[in-house]
Amino acid sequence: MHEKKKRIIEESLKLFSTKGFHATSIQEIAKKSEVSKGAFYLYFESKDELLLAIFDYYTTMVMGKLEYLQELDIEPVERFEKQIEILLQIFRDHKEYLMIHIRDNVQLGDEMNDLIVKLNKQGYEWISMNLTSMYGEKIEPYLVDASIQSDGILQGYFKWMVLHDLDFDAEDLAIFIVKRINGAVMSMINEQSPPIFNPSQLKFPATFCETKENNKATTSELLNKINRKLKEKELNKEEDKQIKDALKVLEEESNKDNPTEIIVNSMLTHLEAVGDIQSETKKLRNNLLNRKQNGEGTK
Structure with missing residues (x-):
């Protein structure tokens, strides 16, 4: 990524997290990034497009690190712990990214809606893949419910550690979180209660990118x-x-x-x-x- 574009993304993220998305002007972003207002428009057509680029930039970074750990030849539980540890480290070092989600309810139309669904799909696939590796066939009836609960635990910790600037050891907290997830999962498996939700109910679109018909650039x-x-x-x-x-x-x-x-x-x-x-x-x-x-x- 071009250094100036990366600088705009990183500096605007800090401004959005402190002032809010709506209260931050493009002029402020340009000044903080040490570029002209005209140079800003060389990289982004609008502030909305910039925000989408921020989400894409950090999502790509996070998923890349998780996929690397996914290839490690270690026990599934340990792999899940290491992945959560990395997530905690990233969000501790980039609290501004989480603060955007907390501060503003930003509405950017269909593009933002598609991005939210895409992120939800990626999160579900990542959690369900780890749970399947850890529990095998026993987890299958409860995969959606277990994923929702796991996501809730993680999101709760992310929110509280940012709002209260909590100090923590990422490795210890990751192990603690996986134990809590394990407790919830084993409770469902042992009780043998009927699941509440199943994968067929999830409304993930077939694709989040341009279709083959309208994407002429092969x-x-x-x-x-x-x-x-x-x-x-x-x-x-x-x-x-x-x-x-x-x-x-x-x-x-x-x-x-x-x-x-x-x-x-x-x-x-x-x-x-x-x-x-x-x-x-x-x-x-x-x-x-x-x-x-x-x-x-x-x-």
């Missing part, structure tokens, strides 16, 4: 466009080789039925550091990873 076209834009940069031989290698890896991932998310994000982040290609990488990320989430194969 993966191949996007890779070619990224390659052309980066070639305009003055690169040394090593940088040129790294770009070619990254594009090759992305092309290989695009040919898989299930592209590996951490590889895709890693390669795209590397390319974004070289040039201003966020528009293309965003579409490419959607093409590859939303296809995986929706269970679609390569066409």
Whole structure:
């Protein structure tokens, strides 16, 4: 990501968390970010688009770290503890991100609604995957109820640690939280009571990105466009080789039925550091990873 764009995201996040989204002007954001108001509009069409970029930026960062830990060859309970520990560390170090959710009820229309549902879907998939690894078939009837309760416990701690500036050891708290989740889950399993909700009741849209019909920029076209834009940069031989290698890896991932998310994000982040290609990488990320989430194969 371009350094100025990243600076705008980080500085606006601080302003939104202290003054509120609605009370913060674009002029204030530009001044705090040390860019002109005109430069702001080079990166974002509006304050609304900036807020969506903030959510996308931090969600991508968080999910990347969780996916890395998901690959560790350790016991499921320990893996869940480590993932929650990382979440606690991130939100402790970036309290401004959580404060936005607490301060303002921001309405940005369909785009924000879609983003909220997307984040909810990602959270459900992450929690349910960990619970399934930990409890196997026993958890299946209670997967939605257990996910809701787990999410409630986590969100409660996130909110209180920000509002009251609580000091804590992330590892100890993560272990404590997983034990509380385990208590709730085992209670449901042992009681054998009928579940309240089931996965078929969840109304997750089939896709959160552009459909195949209206998305004319295919993966191949996007890779070619990224390659052309980066070639305009003055690169040394090593940088040129790294770009070619990254594009090759992305092309290989695009040919898989299930592209590996951490590889895709890693390669795209590397390319974004070289040039201003966020528009293309965003579409490419959607093409590859939303296809995986929706269970679609390569066409």
